[in-house]
Amino acid sequence: xxxxxxxxGFSAPPRVEAAIDRVRASVGERVSAxxxxxxxxAVTVLLIAFFAITEPNFRTVDNAFGMxxxxxxxxxxGLGVMIAMTVGGIDLSxxxxxxxxxxxxxxxxxxxxxxxxxxxxxxxxxxxxxxxxNALLIxxxxxxxxxxxxxxxFVIVGLKLLIVDGKSISSRMTLAxxxxxxxxxxxxxLWLDRGSIGPVPVPVVIFVLLTALLWxxxxxxxxxxxxxxxxxxxxxxxxxxxxxxxxxxxxxVGCGLLASVAGLLLAARIGQGDVSAGxxxxxxxxxxxxxxxxxxxxxxxxxxxxxxxxxxxxxxVTGFTMVGLPYYxxxxxxxxxLLVALLFSFTFSRKRTVVVAGSMTN
Amino acid sequence: MTSVPLAPPNPAEGDARPADVSLGVVxxxxxxxxxxxxxxxxxVNLDFAPGSITALLGANGAGKSTLIKALSGANPxxxxxxxxxxxxxxxxxxxxxxxxxxxxxxxKVADGIVPGLTVAENVLLDDLAGGLRGALRNRRxxxxxxxxxxxxxxxxxxxxxxGQDARDLRISDAQLVTLARALRSTPRLLxxxxxxxxxxxxxxxxxxxxxxxxxxxxxxxxYVSHRFGEIEALADSVVVLRDGTVQSHSDRPFAWNGILHDxxxxxxxxxxxxxxxxxxxxxxxxxDSVPLLPGAAPVSLTIRGGEVxxxxxxxxxxxxxxxxxxxxxxxxxxGTLTLGGEPYAPRRPGxxxxxxxxxxxxxxxxxxxxxxxxxxxxxxVPFLAEASRWGTLRTGRETARAAAVVADLxxxxxxxxxxxxxxxxxxxQKVVVGRWLSASPRLAVLDEPFRGVDIAARRGIGDRLTDxxxxxxxxxxxxxxxxxxxxxxxxxxVLVAGVVALDGYADELxxxxxxxxxxxxxxxxxxxxxxxxxxxITT
Numbered sequence: 073x074x075x076x077x078x079x080x081g082f083s084a085p086p087r088v089e090a091a092i093d094r095v096r097a098s099v100g101e102r103v104s105a106x107x108x109x110x111x112x113x114a115v116t117v118l119l120i121a122f123f124a125i126t127e128p129n130f131r132t133v134d135n136a137f138g139m140x141x142x143x144x145x146x147x148x149x150g151l152g153v154m155i156a157m158t159v160g161g162i163d164l165s166x167x168x169x170x171x172x173x174x175x176x177x178x179x180x181x182x183x184x185x186x187x188x189x190x191x192x193x194x195x196x197x198x199x200x201x202x203x204x205x206n207a208l209l210i211x212x213x214x215x216x217x218x219x220x221x222x223x224x225x226f227v228i229v230g231l232k233l234l235i236v237d238g239k240s241i242s243s244r245m246t247l248a249x250x251x252x253x254x255x256x257x258x259x260x261x262l263w264l265d266r267g268s269i270g271p272v273p274v275p276v277v278i279f280v281l282l283t284a285l286l287w288x289x290x291x292x293x294x295x296x297x298x299x300x301x302x303x304x305x306x307x308x309x310x311x312x313x314x315x316x317x318x319x320x321x322x323x324x325v326g327c328g329l330l331a332s333v334a335g336l337l338l339a340a341r342i343g344q345g346d347v348s349a350g351x352x353x354x355x356x357x358x359x360x361x362x363x364x365x366x367x368x369x370x371x372x373x374x375x376x377x378x379x380x381x382x383x384x385x386x387x388x389v390t391g392f393t394m395v396g397l398p399y400y401x402x403x404x405x406x407x408x409x410l411l412v413a414l415l416f417s418f419t420f421s422r423k424r425t426v427v428v429a430g431s432m433t434n
Numbered sequence: 435m436t437s438v439p440l441a442p443p444n445p446a447e448g449d450a451r452p453a454d455v456s457l458g459v460v461x462x463x464x465x466x467x468x469x470x471x472x473x474x475x476x477x478v479n480l481d482f483a484p485g486s487i488t489a490l491l492g493a494n495g496a497g498k499s500t501l502i503k504a505l506s507g508a509n510p511x512x513x514x515x516x517x518x519x520x521x522x523x524x525x526x527x528x529x530x531x532x533x534x535x536x537x538x539x540x541x542k543v544a545d546g547i548v549p550g551l552t553v554a555e556n557v558l559l560d561d562l563a564g565g566l567r568g569a570l571r572n573r574r575x576x577x578x579x580x581x582x583x584x585x586x587x588x589x590x591x592x593x594x595x596x597g598q599d600a601r602d603l604r605i606s607d608a609q610l611v612t613l614a615r616a617l618r619s620t621p622r623l624l625x626x627x628x629x630x631x632x633x634x635x636x637x638x639x640x641x642x643x644x645x646x647x648x649x650x651x652x653x654x655x656x657y658v659s660h661r662f663g664e665i666e667a668l669a670d671s672v673v674v675l676r677d678g679t680v681q682s683h684s685d686r687p688f689a690w691n692g693i694l695h696d697x698x699x700x701x702x703x704x705x706x707x708x709x710x711x712x713x714x715x716x717x718x719x720x721x722d723s724v725p726l727l728p729g730a731a732p733v734s735l736t737i738r739g740g741e742v743x744x745x746x747x748x749x750x751x752x753x754x755x756x757x758x759x760x761x762x763x764x765x766x767x768x769g770t771l772t773l774g775g776e777p778y779a780p781r782r783p784g785x786x787x788x789x790x791x792x793x794x795x796x797x798x799x800x801x802x803x804x805x806x807x808x809x810x811x812x813x814x815v816p817f818l819a820e821a822s823r824w825g826t827l828r829t830g831r832e833t834a835r836a837a838a839v840v841a842d843l844x845x846x847x848x849x850x851x852x853x854x855x856x857x858x859x860x861x862x863q864k865v866v867v868g869r870w871l872s873a874s875p876r877l878a879v880l881d882e883p884f885r886g887v888d889i890a891a892r893r894g895i896g897d898r899l900t901d902x903x904x905x906x907x908x909x910x911x912x913x914x915x916x917x918x919x920x921x922x923x924x925x926x927x928v929l930v931a932g933v934v935a936l937d938g939y940a941d942e943l944x945x946x947x948x949x950x951x952x953x954x955x956x957x958x959x960x961x962x963x964x965x966x967x968x969x970x971i972t973t
């Protein structure tokens with residue numbers, strides 16, 4: 073919460089400071105509210121148009137669904153981070169939670185010989201428990217969110233490796249005692265990735281439904297309003313009668329649940345308990361939720377913005393791949409998108425941005 | 435540009451003022467400022483003479499803050515001419531303004547304190563901001579410099595206090611730290627924005643002495659306050675701002691009724707003496723043997739419906755503690771509370787609100803304002819359940835409630851969708867008070883509700899509290915300002931060091947008796963020179 077006091081010009085000499093002010097002011101005027109609001113949407117549309125014109129393979133329905141399916145786990149984990157951000161926090165354990173979910177789903181089905189439905193239940197329970205652990209550390213033990221979730225990240229990754237003996241779990245694998253594992257990835261589980269409802273792949277359906285649900289929850293219900301109130305000023309929220317600790321706990325549990333849903337989709341996609349799955353999810357999820365803050369000029373974490381940020385990244389990655397850019401150029405592109413998003417929300421926007429990522433609230 | 439000595443000598447002793455201080459007049463010619471299409475300052479012409487204290491008066495939203503920011507370099511985009519010592523100055527940043535000899539102490543004390551740095555480092559903050567010079571810190575030298583700077587204000591804090599985290603300073607002590615810092619650069623123009631709003635009267639008196647010494651020394655001082663007594667005691671001239679223009683500029687002796695008229699644009703009696711005081715009939719709440727401060731004797735107090743109870747006390751008298759116990763923020767260490775005859779033991783603010791007890795907290799910015807939220811959403815946040823059906827918020831209900839509050843308290847705002855941050859302090863406070871009154875509470879507790887609130891807003895809030903009392907509710911106003919309490923209360927309780935020193939009805943008491951009870955016993959306690967960590971306030 074520490075803010076540099078106004079009137080105590082720090083570090084920069086006066087002339088530089090004045091110059092920065094002038095630049096910021098003029099840029100701020102030129103980048104009007106409309107650009108801030110629609111700039112990202114415009115960039116996404118332009119990118120889609122560009123790739124659609126240059127790449128015949130891009131402008132197909134299959135590709136559209138393919139992109140959305142590809143980005144769904146990232147987007148859903150991003151929605152989780154978004155929830156943590158609504159209460160002024162952050163969750164760095166989403167990638168680890170998703171990876172944990174992949175291994176636990178595989179272990180339940182392959183070693184435990186259970187059907188997919190049971191695996192889903194176990195995974196969701198684990199996700200909620202991880203969220204509850206985060207909440208315990210942050211809300212009860214009052215460890216700053218950034219550090220608490222970083223710790224949880226390590227703990228979960230370690231726990232996962234202990235459970236699976238550091239190995240990826242695949243159907244009918246040979247176990248440590250030489251026997252063959254009794255179970256396999258069941259068809260009902262794999263349906264999560266390969267199935268479709270009408271023409272729409274299941275992951276896309278889940279992605280869209282969760283986005284709509286969270287949008288409704290945050291924007292249209294009193295619980296969502298209370299979550300935002302906690303993030304805006306937890307002391308004021310408490311004095312207004314809001315159960316601040318309860319809402320913060322709920323936010324982290326929700327985040328853990330969403331991260332495990334992302335993990336389920338990853339597990340169904342890979343078809344085995346890849347021990348390294350989910351490793352790259354964290355940065356993308358955080359990036360997507362941060363992009364979401366700025367996308368529609370709303371200036372606070374929100375569901376549509378997060379979804380749109382995910383779509384933008386999917387379009388970029390798919391398009392660049394089709395154009396022939398190497399996969400290792402992707403991170404650079406994502407970094408640029410994030411940079412532009414942050415410039416929009418913090419530098420050019422007149423509106424105060426209310427994301428307090430990693431705030432050391434206590 | 436004058437050189438700014440790193441460790442200035444004590445200005446109160448009158449030596450080593452910059453030689454050109456006699457030229458150190460700050461003049462404004464045709465200064466205007468607007469936020470977009472909203473013109474907040476219009477063609478302001480003013481001169482600040484050395485060795486004089488100019489009081490700047492104006493209702494909330496009159497443009498005082500904007501003017502002060504322009505002078506202190508925080509509003510670099512003003513138009514018109516500001517000259518310092520006869521030369522045109524481009525006040526492009528606070529650093530520039532400070533180097534030209536303009537120092538400001540802003541109203542929001544929290545903005546002037548960097549938590550995490552020690553008290554001494556906060557006093558010396560300008561050195562830390564000064565680039566390479568002084569990049570190497572020497573703890574002993576810092577302590578000595580900080581001591582010197584604080585000695586100007588007559589403060590002698592121990593090294594232990596100077597070495598503690600400034601986060602733990604009480605608001606009044608933090609105020610003194612920012613003032614000591616402003617005086618370190620031996621300014622030619624010192625701007626004080628409501629410097630006494632968080633001070634006890636003893637601390638305020640000490641501040642006045644310092645200011646008089648500085649004036650005798652040739653410093654030009656701009657003094658913003660809503661307290662006419664202070665201005666009468668201190669100022670050489672009074673400038674009244676209204677709607678961004680200079681309404682009048684008068685010298686001693688001050689014609690207060692005229693000044694008030696200029697300020698408010700309508701005839702307002704200066705002192706609203708209560709001729710009659712309502713007596714409440716029903717007991718709404720009872721505080722039974724509750725100690726307010728550790729070690730203090732327990733307090734018993736009956737709060738009645740049908741009357742406005744004003745509780746007067748200095749900072750540290752137990753006012754906030756009482757408010758927090760009633761509002762469910764803190765639990766009493768001993769004793770019991772009853773509400774409407776039933777035992778009342780709220781475990782959290784939500785319990786209190788459901789029981790019909792609402793609290794307007796002391797620190798509006800930190801405890802009530804949600805940055806970036808609209809007026810409507812600020813108003814409905816405690817009543818989300820009522821504003822929704824099946825958990826779904828009904829925009830119509832929200833807007834209706836907000837519009838009612840805005841109309842009821844004459845909140846000046848473009849619409850209920852305007853961000854609360856865009857409102858002036860007085861109007862923000864009206865929103866905060868109004869939202870609680872809209873719940874028709876059984877008991878409304880207001881802790882320092884008039885801090886930084888102009889007189890018109892204060893009267894508006896006071897009238898609404900009377901309305902609440904007339905309709906059978908109870909209102910408790912806690913303040914350290916005698917005039918505020920006299921203005922709003924039917925019954926007056928004076929709280930001294932956690933103990934009730936006086937309890938009576940306004941029409942049976944006179945000011946002298948109140949002040950006597952208020953000050954008499956506190957003289958030793960109020961000469962506090964070492965800050966203690968604030969209690970009962972979550973940081």
